[in-house]
Amino acid sequence: MKYLLTIYADESTWVDASPEDNAELMAAYEAFTREASDVVLGGEALQPTTTATTVRVRDGERLLTDGPFAETREQLGGYYVVDVADLDAAIGWAAKIPDAANGCVEVRPIMEFDAPGADAPSHDAAARG
């Protein structure tokens, strides 16, 4: 039997934490991942909800909202992990998920951890503005 374990935490404590506290938490997660390596099929850390986009399709029209899934009427019913070039491509797939026409699909970027020794990723000019 497979189970999905979803992790809920107050993300502000994570953002506001000192580097030492974050390092401690990271070490704890690494220890958990090692211990659970026989049973874990996959898992990712997500970027904070401020980076989320919620996608709905109504009457064939795609509606986007800045921010996470917020209504309480719908419940988490499944997930996909997609690997695509940018947010538009991810939104394109999200809008094709059948339940986007009834409920909604939250598109949340997955955290990318720099490989040791790799250069920090460079970002676009708009963000520098």
Place this chain on the structure above:
Amino acid sequence: MLTRALGDLDRAEEAVQDAYAIALERWPRDGVPADPAAWIVTAARRRAIDRLRSERRFAARAEAIARLDALEREARDEADRDDAADGDLAMSPIADERLRLIFTCCHPALAPDARVALTLRLLGGLTTGEVARAFLVSEAAMAQRVVRAKAKIRAARIAYEIPRDADLPARLGSVLATLYLVFNEGYAATAGDALVRRELCAEAIRLARVLCLLMPDEPEALGLLALMRLHDARRAARVDAHGALVLLADQDRSAWDRGAIAEGHALTERALALHGRGRYVVQAVIAAEHGRARRAEDTDWQRIAGAYEQLAALDDSPVVALNRAVAVAMARGPEAGLALADEQAEPLAGYHLLHATRADLLRRLGRAGEAAAAYERALELAANPVERRFLAGRLAEARADERG
């Protein structure tokens, strides 16, 4: 005191003179304030700030335009060197760069207010403080909006690219909606900072113009530019010498900017020729029809009501339905209009213009008592001081009619 704040004696003197001039005009009309000296100092400071702001703006604008000109000259020279076929500015790398920036700033995954803030900050010539004042939020809150939006662009990987064809209609729609939001913020007749508001309209028009240059075959972009030009053409006639709102029917049409109207007409024709039938094109058709009428009674209300019917089919919002009711009232009489307006009574119960519209139609039907009640409700809901003054005047007239 004022001199220290302004750092310049001449400026302070000028500002105080301005303040006295304003007092001479206002005090006889509105009464002398409780503390006249304090009133003069406050008014003088405000005038001085206005002057400083516009001086600064002109300086910054001149510099920005000089920079842009230099860049465009460079691009032209480069194109001349390369090949005559590449000489079109719309195909230059700078044009591409600007399109990328517009599409990134107006990405639909960003909140509308963030799109506006980013667009004005990165593409416009306004400072964060000016944008904040125009939208009645603190400068810190506006700066925070920009920072958050940039963080999302980076973290969620919103591509700094011109959208793929499949995404283009939705992405372009978001750009147009953002520019229209900027324009409307500037066009709303409030007693706020008039200078900044004018600047917002000019900015929205300038950006729409750039967009039309870069995407010359997009009818909705042409439609939006036409719509904004046609509305802006009436700016001088919409508010009277006392700052009161003047209805379209009562406006001095000789004060309309005929050049802007002609350009609006040409753009509308071009959008229609490209088979544009979207919401901006249809709204431009309506505005163009108003612009065509030399006198209010020459207005072709049948055509305008027809265009509103088209618009209502594209957009089922109650506000569009209310505007349609107004046009139908003009085309077929107040009774027909009132019936359509009443259909929107429930969704628009808290909207002052529903009550103002009903009041006007009831007034024209000679139902003064009901008209007065509707004006009262409209006045309770209206926040804009210019509109409130207008409604209060109409309410007094309706009450007088009721008695008479």
